[in-house]
Structure formats: C-alpha cells, structure tokens
Amino acid sequence: MSNLHSTTPTTPWYKQFWPWFLIFLPLSAVVAGVITFIIAQNNQPELVSSNAYKEGLTININKDLQANAIKLGIKHKIIIGSSTLSLHLTGLKQTTEYIQLKLRHSTISQHDKSLKLIKISDNIFQAPFILPIAGKWYITIRNPSASWEISQSEQLTTP
Numbered sequence: 001m002s003n004l005h006s007t008t009p010t011t012p013w014y015k016q017f018w019p020w021f022l023i024f025l026p027l028s029a030v031v032a033g034v035i036t037f038i039i040a041q042n043n044q045p046e047l048v049s050s051n052a053y054k055e056g057l058t059i060n061i062n063k064d065l066q067a068n069a070i071k072l073g074i075k076h077k078i079i080i081g082s083s084t085l086s087l088h089l090t091g092l093k094q095t096t097e098y099i100q101l102k103l104r105h106s107t108i109s110q111h112d113k114s115l116k117l118i119k120i121s122d123n124i125f126q127a128p129f130i131l132p133i134a135g136k137w138y139i140t141i142r143n144p145s146a147s148w149e150i151s152q153s154e155q156l157t158t159p
Contacts, residue, residue, distance in 0.1 A: 066150065076090075077090075085101070101127075106138065111132045
C-alpha cells in the first residue's frame with residue numbers, strides 16, 4: 001500500500017538554503033547599482049568648462065594672438081622651483097612689467113591657477129607658486145596688452 005501522508009516533517013521555505021540564495025543574487029545587484037549611482041553622483045567629472053561656448057567663440061582670436069607670437073619669434077621656458085615658478089622669454093621686443101600665465105590641469109580643475117609673473121630681470125618673470133601635482137598641464141602665456149599669446153601643453157614636474 002502506498003502511504004499518501006508522509007510522516008517526515010517539512011521545513012518552511014524561509015528556513016531552507018535555496019530560496020535565500022536565489023533572493024540574494026538579484027538583491028546584491030540592486031544594492032551594487034545603488035552604491036554605483038551614489039558614487040557617480042558624488043564624483044562628477046569636470047572636464048568641460050561651464051562657459052565652453054564662449055571659449056569656443058574666442059578660438060579664432062586666440063589663433064591670431066598665437067600667430068603674432070610665432071611671427072615675433074617669442075619662445076618660452078618654464079622652470080618650477082620649490083616655491084616659485086620662473087618664465088624665461090626669448091624674442092621679446094617690448095618690455096613689460098608682468099606677464100599673465102594660466103595653468104590648467106588636464107583633468108583636475110581644482111588645481112587650475114592664474115598667475116601674474118613679475119619681471120625680475122631682462123625677459124625673466126617670476127611668481128610664488130607650488131606645483132600641486134605633476135603631470136600634463138595646459139599653459140597660456142599672454143602679455144598685458146594682449147597682442148600675443150603662447151598656448152600649449154607641457155609635462156610639469158615638481159623639483
């Protein structure tokens with residue numbers, strides 16, 4: 001005779017391993033997605049400037065200024081000291097008391113600086129400066145009358 005009623009007790013589903021294992025897999029994916037979303041919102045990239053449209057309109061003006069620097073034969077050399085930044089210019093015909101220098105880090109905008117380099121001797125300009133991080137920097141050098149500009153990227157290292 002067959003026994004229709006089993007005498008072995010069955011455990012409820014919540015005390016068994018497999019239902020919890022099957023619930024854990026999608027639940028862990030949801031938790032990981034929420035954590036990834038929170039991290040992405042708190043660490044947004046800042047590679048594009050907020051006034052990129054205005055900067056785009058000034059590209060042609062900057063190209064003319066850069067062409068003037070090439071025509072005048074102006075060359076530069078940047079020397080980073082422990083607490084100063086020195087700029088040596090060659091080919092500078094007009095004397096000026098200071099030079100504007102903008103340093104933009106390639107990925108971290110918090111390190112961007114705008115410096116006013118004061119003339120310390122013939123064609124040598126200097127300002128107090130400590131390089132926050134070594135790496136690729138975009139450099140813009142402009143005279144006060146804005147008649148020429150040098151703009152390029154350089155690898156800057158700490159002394």
